[in-house]
Amino acid sequence: MKRVQHHRFDDLTDPATRDTDAPVSPSRRSFLATAAALAATTAAASEALARSYGPGADPVHYPDPDIVVLDPRFKAKLGNTPIQRLYTGTLWAEGPAWNGVGRYLLWSDIPNNEQLRWIEEDGHVSRGFRAPSGNSNGNTFDYSGRQIACEHLNRRVVRYEYDGWLDHRARRDVRGQGLQRAERRGGAPR
Numbered sequence: 584m585k586r587v588q589h590h591r592f593d594d595l596t597d598p599a600t601r602d603t604d605a606p607v608s609p610s611r612r613s614f615l616a617t618a619a620a621l622a623a624t625t626a627a628a629s630e631a632l633a634r635s636y637g638p639g640a641d642p643v644h645y646p647d648p649d650i651v652v653l654d655p656r657f658k659a660k661l662g663n664t665p666i667q668r669l670y671t672g673t674l675w676a677e678g679p680a681w682n683g684v685g686r687y688l689l690w691s692d693i694p695n696n697e698q699l700r701w702i703e704e705d706g707h708v709s710r711g712f713r714a715p716s717g718n719s720n721g722n723t724f725d726y727s728g729r730q731i732a733c734e735h736l737n738r739r740v741v742r743y744e745y746d747g748w749l750d751h752r753a754r755r756d757v758r759g760q761g762l763q764r765a766e767r768r769g770g771a772p773r
Contacts, residue, residue, distance in 0.1 A: 640667075669701050670708045680722035680730070689730065693718050696736070717741075 634649070635641065643665035650666065670676075673692040676699075680689050686703040689712065697714035701707075713719070717734030719741075724730055730743045731752065742750040 669706075670699065673699070678720040678722040678732075680724055682724050682728060682730075684728045689722055691716060691719050691722060691732075693720055693735070698722070698732075713743075 674694040700712040718736040719732040721733035740753040
């Protein structure tokens with residue numbers, strides 16, 4: 584069944600329905616005053632709402648207003664950790680993974696075909712940590728601390744061993760018949 588809404592329309596040209604005390608059109612002076620007030624408010628609001636994420640940024644009050652909880656099981660909003668910008672200069676940063684043993688954050692810059700690493704100890708970023716990275720994304724670490732990545736370019740899932748060897752976990756069949764489990768491949772470390 585279709586719901587029908589009825590709207591009442593007032594004819595503003597009819598003197599019986601128009602408020603006779605209100606002016607028909609604003610004067611030039613009131614228009615300019617309103618425009619100036621709106622411009623000042625907009626300028627003040629953009630400066631007041633701007634936030635710096637750099638190392639010298641002002642402290643953030645908790646909970647961080649930029650963290651929006653979509654799932655009630657996510658308790659980070661109750662914590663005391665703000666959002667911090669660690670690095671700028673990537674085209675498309677994606678796939679962050681934290682290595683708790685090495686105390687570093689790893690992420691991919693897919694268009695530049697490289698992985699970057701932020702080291703917690705001194706706060707510097709290593710560009711080209713893995714380059715080329717096969718346009719990798721979906722980074723994670725297994726229970727042994729070895730990195731696992733999904734490479735878009737090579738259409739495979741790889742695991743990087745401690746000695747530098749590249750272990751194919753799954754890759755596309757030579758006939759293009761879907762993913763197949765692959766074993767450790769020899770060759771030079773990558």
